[in-house]
Amino acid sequence: MRLLLVEDDALLGDGLRAGLALDGYSVDWVRDGEAARLALFAEGYDACVLDLGLPRRDGLAVLKELRARDNHTPVLILTARDTLEDKVAGLDAGADDYLLKPVELAELRARLRALLRRAAGAASPLLQHRTLSLDPASKQVTLSGRVVPLSGREYALLHDLLSHKNRIRSRQELETGLYAWGEEVESNTVEVYIHRLRRKLGADMIRTVRGLGYVLGDAS
Amino acid sequence: MRTRLKNGLTPASLRAHLLVMLLAATSLVWLAAAWWSYHDARHEAEELLDAQLAQSARLLMAQTRHELEEEGAEHLTALDFMDDRELHPYEQRLQFRILDSEGRHLLSSANPPPTLTSQTSGYANVVADGQGWRVLQVEDPGLQLRAEVAQSLAIRDELAQKVAVRLALPVLLALPLLGGLIYLVVGRALRPVNELADKVKARTAANLAPVEARGLPRELQPLALALNRLLSRLNRTLESERRFTADAAHELRTPLAAIQMQAEVAEASADGDDRRHALQQVLAGTRRATRLVEQLLRLARLDPLAGLSDTHPVELEVLAAQVVDELRHGAGASRLHLDPGHDTGVIVDGDADLLGVALHNLVSNALRHAPEGSEITVGIEGGNGGPRLWVADNGPGVPEDELAYLTERFYRGRSTTTEGTGLGLAIVQRIAELHGATLLLENRPEGGLRATLTWRA
Numbered sequence: 240m241r242l243l244l245v246e247d248d249a250l251l252g253d254g255l256r257a258g259l260a261l262d263g264y265s266v267d268w269v270r271d272g273e274a275a276r277l278a279l280f281a282e283g284y285d286a287c288v289l290d291l292g293l294p295r296r297d298g299l300a301v302l303k304e305l306r307a308r309d310n311h312t313p314v315l316i317l318t319a320r321d322t323l324e325d326k327v328a329g330l331d332a333g334a335d336d337y338l339l340k341p342v343e344l345a346e347l348r349a350r351l352r353a354l355l356r357r358a359a360g361a362a363s364p365l366l367q368h369r370t371l372s373l374d375p376a377s378k379q380v381t382l383s384g385r386v387v388p389l390s391g392r393e394y395a396l397l398h399d400l401l402s403h404k405n406r407i408r409s410r411q412e413l414e415t416g417l418y419a420w421g422e423e424v425e426s427n428t429v430e431v432y433i434h435r436l437r438r439k440l441g442a443d444m445i446r447t448v449r450g451l452g453y454v455l456g457d458a459s
Numbered sequence: 460m461r462t463r464l465k466n467g468l469t470p471a472s473l474r475a476h477l478l479v480m481l482l483a484a485t486s487l488v489w490l491a492a493a494w495w496s497y498h499d500a501r502h503e504a505e506e507l508l509d510a511q512l513a514q515s516a517r518l519l520m521a522q523t524r525h526e527l528e529e530e531g532a533e534h535l536t537a538l539d540f541m542d543d544r545e546l547h548p549y550e551q552r553l554q555f556r557i558l559d560s561e562g563r564h565l566l567s568s569a570n571p572p573p574t575l576t577s578q579t580s581g582y583a584n585v586v587a588d589g590q591g592w593r594v595l596q597v598e599d600p601g602l603q604l605r606a607e608v609a610q611s612l613a614i615r616d617e618l619a620q621k622v623a624v625r626l627a628l629p630v631l632l633a634l635p636l637l638g639g640l641i642y643l644v645v646g647r648a649l650r651p652v653n654e655l656a657d658k659v660k661a662r663t664a665a666n667l668a669p670v671e672a673r674g675l676p677r678e679l680q681p682l683a684l685a686l687n688r689l690l691s692r693l694n695r696t697l698e699s700e701r702r703f704t705a706d707a708a709h710e711l712r713t714p715l716a717a718i719q720m721q722a723e724v725a726e727a728s729a730d731g732d733d734r735r736h737a738l739q740q741v742l743a744g745t746r747r748a749t750r751l752v753e754q755l756l757r758l759a760r761l762d763p764l765a766g767l768s769d770t771h772p773v774e775l776e777v778l779a780a781q782v783v784d785e786l787r788h789g790a791g792a793s794r795l796h797l798d799p800g801h802d803t804g805v806i807v808d809g810d811a812d813l814l815g816v817a818l819h820n821l822v823s824n825a826l827r828h829a830p831e832g833s834e835i836t837v838g839i840e841g842g843n844g845g846p847r848l849w850v851a852d853n854g855p856g857v858p859e860d861e862l863a864y865l866t867e868r869f870y871r872g873r874s875t876t877t878e879g880t881g882l883g884l885a886i887v888q889r890i891a892e893l894h895g896a897t898l899l900l901e902n903r904p905e906g907g908l909r910a911t912l913t914w915r916a
Contacts, residue, residue: 248713250744254720257737261727292709294871319709319716341716344723 240355240398241416243287244268245275245301246317247294251340255288255317258344259351263378263395265419272296279305282415284312285402286354288347291318291329299332306333313354317342352376359402366401368455371440373401387439392417396432400445400455409452429453473652477645482638493626500622505615508593509582515553516597516608523557523566524602553608560603572609584612651676655683667694706869707755710881714751718744747880754882757816758868761889773811774804775839775848782818783837786826795822795835802841807914809894817890820883821850821910827879829854829907845916851909856902865900887912 242264246252249270256266267284269275272293279287279301291298302314315336316329329337335357336350352375356364366373370383378394380387389397399416400408413429433445433453446454556567572594573587585592591612598605658670667690672683718741725737776799783797807814818837825835829852840847857865864870866888869881884900891898891912899911 248717250740250747251713251717251720253740254717254724254737257724257728257733258720261724319712340712341719344720344727 240264240285240395240402241283241419242266242351243275243278243282243284243312245270245272245287245293245298246290247271247292248290255347258347259288260419262348262351262375263391263398264351265395265416265422267420270294272298272301276301276304279310279312280308283412285358285416286313286315286351288315288317288351289334291316291320291325299329302329302332302334313358315347315350315354317347349376355402359404366398366404368401368404368444371401371444373398382440389436389439392428393432393436393439396429397436397440400453403455405454405456407448407451407454413453474642474645474649478638478641481641482634485637486634489630493623493630496626497619497623501615501619504618504622508610508615508618509595512582512593512595512608512610513597515555516595516606519553519555519557519608520597520599520604520606523604523606524599527602527604553610555609556607558605558607560605565604572607585609651679655679659686662690664697667691667697703868710751710869711748711755714744714748718748751880751882754880754886757886758882758889761813761886761893764893767810767813767893770808770810772806773809773814774806775846776803776805778811778814779818779837779839779848782815782822786819786822794829794833795826796837798836798838800839800841802839805839805841805846807846807894807896813890813893817887817912818848818850820887824879824883824910825850825852825854825908828852833907843916844913846914847911849909849911851903851907853903853905853907856906856908857900859902862900862902866898884910 240263242259244252244255244259244266246255246268247270252268252270256268259266264285267278267282269278270293273295275287275289275293275298276296278284289298289302293301298316298318302316305312305314313335314333315338316334317338317340318325318329319340320329321339326337335354338347338350352364356362356366356375359366364374364376366375372381373379373394375398380389380394380397395417396413399413410429414424417428417432418424433447437445444455448454554568554570554572556571557565559565573585573592580596580598583594583596585594592609593612593615594607594609596605596607655670655675662668662670669687669690670683672680672687675683721737721740721744725734725741728734728737779797779799783795787795822835822837829835833852833854835850835852838847838849838851840849866884868885871879871881884898887910888898894914896912896914899913901909901911903909
């Protein structure tokens with residue numbers, strides 16, 4: 240899962256990035272409105288945490304342009320602007336959620352999970368496929384009721400596939416969900432983790448679609 | 460609606476004042492008119508009574524002449540046309556005496572007039588037995604007769620008194636009525652004042668809308684206009700206070716949010732390096748919040764000052780050397796220089812501590828914003844332009860349209876993401892104001908920003 244974090248304050252941005260990384264997201268962090276705009280239009284993100292008071296371009300303007308261009312990336316506004324008018328304006332501009340600073344990390348993480356869940360079209364907090372079940376809140380994966388221990392990257396990859404159930408995920412899409420900007424990408428990583436997941440969950444759980452990528456469930 | 464002042468005095472009431480003044484003025488004018496009328500009436504009455512006296516004397520003489528010619532002097536004593544019955548309250552009881560040329564009494568009334576000391580013709584006022592008399596002497600040279608006719612002066616006084624009472628009574632009765640009318644009319648005329656007061660009373664910090672001046676009497680227009688100017692000034696002040704408070708809250712909330720976030724990350728991190736990094740960030744956030752609070756407090760202390768109470772001569776070169784020395788121990792020290800200039804012993808009057816804070820802020824600003832490797836120079840100039848203290852860097856400078864905003868509180872510049880409280884230059888500006896100096900921020904022609912504090916020569 241790949242997130243864009245837009246926060247101009249160095250200290251808070253650093254904390255948010257570290258905090259969100261705890262949930263296994265790969266987080267790209269930009270510090271002004273212009274950079275946020277470029278990143279959002281250049282890359283596909285699963286969600287965006289957006290501050291409003293930003294240098295160079297206001298967060299609300301970025302959001303409006305994003306929606307005007309028919310970009311549906313889920314956006315969570317995280318700001319210190321606490322008036323009712325600001326909240327209404329933010330949500331009406333196309334934000335999916337509006338949180339006030341200072342925010343509890345636990346709440347931010349829960350709201351992001353909810354946001355991603357709804358974006359995936361699911362109401363249940365659990366991501367499921369056949370007897371496989373993934374709980375994003377506890378990061379626990381069970382197979383036929385039995386807990387399957389997974390590493391961070393294995394979990395992130397499975398989360399990605401389960402969130403995009405029945406859709407083919409390319410190797411590159413899966414890779415960007417594993418690494419944030421600046422992180423060194425090892426070659427064949429995705430293949431390595433797919434192999435490990437198959438060993439733990441059963442060989443037929445993840446199907447390979449030759450030349451296109453991988454899919455969980457029936458490719459549409 | 461009467462309010463008591465702290466010293467226990469009731470404030471002067473316009474209505475009571477007008478009432479007293481108008482009644483006093485009316486009474487005064489009336490008194491003058493009454494005095495004049497009284498004297499005029501008295502004079503006319505005297506003329507009338509004198510004429511009556513003359514008529515009586517003439518009648519008496521004619522009667523006497525007739526009696527003398529027809530009947531002889533002896534018959535005169537038998538003559539009695541005196542009738543004591545009054546036909547009218549003001550009827551004169553005629554008092555007379557008729558004398559012959561030798562001064563012998565020929566005829567007199569029952570109560571004759573007082574004896575006159577001099578024998579001249581005409582009117583005279585005589586006092587006899589404590590009573591005043593008006594006496595007229597008439598001579599008939601043909602008959603060698605002289606008549607004296609007298610009238611009590613008391614009648615005249617009584618008449619005058621009655622005239623005076625007639626004049627005074629209606630006015631005395633009318634005065635309370637007039638007072639009541641004045642009270643009502645003044646109250647009605649002052650109603651717009653009460654309405655204006657009610658409008659002003661309705662104004663609160665949340666509602667400082669201008670008072671409607673249309674429809675107010677001309678005399679109240681200047682008051683309403685002045686009031687509206689005051690309200691708009693107050694509104695602006697309150698607005699900027701509100702904005703500052705909101706900004707300060709926002710600025711304080713950010714480092715606190717960061718500290719909380721980093722602390723939560725530290726708590727949740729399994730990795731030792733991540734945890735250490737998060738804890739370092741907690742410390743950095745605490746330091747930043749502390750600096751922000753210090754600067755807010757400094758501004759809060761500087762803001763209400765009208766001037767400096769305790770100033771001493773400050774030698775700018777010594778001050779600059781101290782600040783440069785302090786900051787040289789920090790990061791990027793090698794790029795900080797002092798240019799003492801050609802003028803030695805440039806001295807200004809001021810607070811050395813505050814000036815130190817101002818210069819410290821200017822130099823820190825340059826260190827923070829000018830990129831790595833740029834040179835920062837602190838300079839001093841004396842001369843004709845007045846004492847000047849400046850800090851210059853050879854960094855990229857600031858966009859021209861942003862220069863004016865740099866001293867605004869919490870303004871950090873559109874394109875900068877460097878850490879600062881956004882209060883440093885606002886503090887410098889305030890310290891400059893307190894010293895009667897000006898702060899000028901300008902882009903140097905050769906590149907970079909130059910901040911100059913200039914004192915009047």
